[in-house]
Amino acid sequence: MLQLTAFTCLAGLHTGCAAVVSPPLLDMQLVDRDSGASLAQYASRGRRYSPGMPGSRYAIRLSNRSGERVLVVLSVDGVNAITGDTAGFNQSGYVLSPGESYDITGWRKSDERIAAFEFTSLGDSYAARSGRPANVGVIGAAVFREVYVPPPVVYEPPPVSSAEPAAPSMLSRLNGGAADVSAQAAPARESAAGRVEAERAARAKLGTGHGASEWSPIAHTGFQRRTSQPEQLVEIHYDSHANLMAAGIMPRPMAQLPRSFPNSSGGYVPDPPPRW
Template identity: 45%
Template structure:
């Protein structure tokens, strides 16, 4: 398998809790309020409520003791390359147990354009002609392929020439076999397909459930990263995580968030004796 190149994050970290998964935890932080957006669940999907006009960050926590690569999709767009998101594209490489913050669309090795909650028509995806997946943040996570260890050939007994020639033949065959194994691509798994591995990039969305929020292309800010070599263990993602986002009121209307009931007792005209301060 050809080596893939990802990005090493060199960004701010946090110790706050996240939306837990097996390999990488995903969370969204409102950068203007400093608040982690609470995750709501309905019918197997995860939702967060964003505030229009607020900047936000995507937080990723590697829960494993090995490097992983996360291909980040925002509104169906790769947040590093700007292409329509596909798991086989480049992404962010996280070291063992590393937690990192992505504040925007990557513009260069040292700059991003801020993620900003906006009206869907003003989202970066819609303005570039790709509005189908506005309102969803996703990551496709890949484990790293371990290097193949080729043991050294056993020593050959060289007491005379004919024995040396007989012994060299099987040794050369073993070396050729080891070389073939090193060049062999990682297994893709039974039934792996391009579409099944990229649900957040390919899925159409119903108008009834279309988000009233998108992610705009905000002001630029400094965000330094470096490149590294990363070879995927498999061509199919080891984990796909999605968070859908919308306005608070629209999530209430969709039945995702339940409004609390104010008071459970019967109302009374004379519940108190005097008028308290507001």
């Protein structure tokens, strides 16, 4: 089960932020929830773009590529996807286990439910409706590594003779204790009809709406960040097919040219259908 964590950071640690990490800690993709297909990504001017369809539900697929736990603070349209606050690095996020991949399907409403992510018009987006339209159209993931805590040194006493009763080892005393679980609060397709429709579509910038309530349970966990700034920052910009094609980011579909022999079947010329 996916886990959430509240902000935990050690003071006095490194403050440098590396936008690109090699190899990356996290991979992020947008997924169409109806078809299950990952949305294509197009590179332009150092950014990544994915096209969305108004009205369709989508998920944000987070994949931990490292061999350790990572914390991901997730921003959608400049809003923290867990708390609803204007997004910042020092906020609650999702904790992924080594190698784990998980789909974030909506705005976190409680430990059990979310409001589905769905592509909608800018004016109907959650960010715009809550008075924060400036960053609509971009999804960001700030990735943090965990402070390494070395395992405790276990002292094993020398073996005793059979004549003496064996004392319990330090290991058995440690294993006999109850586990201390730290839980923290969270987490148009462009029309070929003409220039007028294309311009109208270009004005309809996409955002992310506050969709239907869905069941999506999570657990809580503790997490100490190794740094106060993210070690990787991943961003995906998104918009409609029409807007991305108009901006030259997506290739336009090739027009179907007339063919001299579209059908090579034989026979004679039939009469045309009657006029109405």
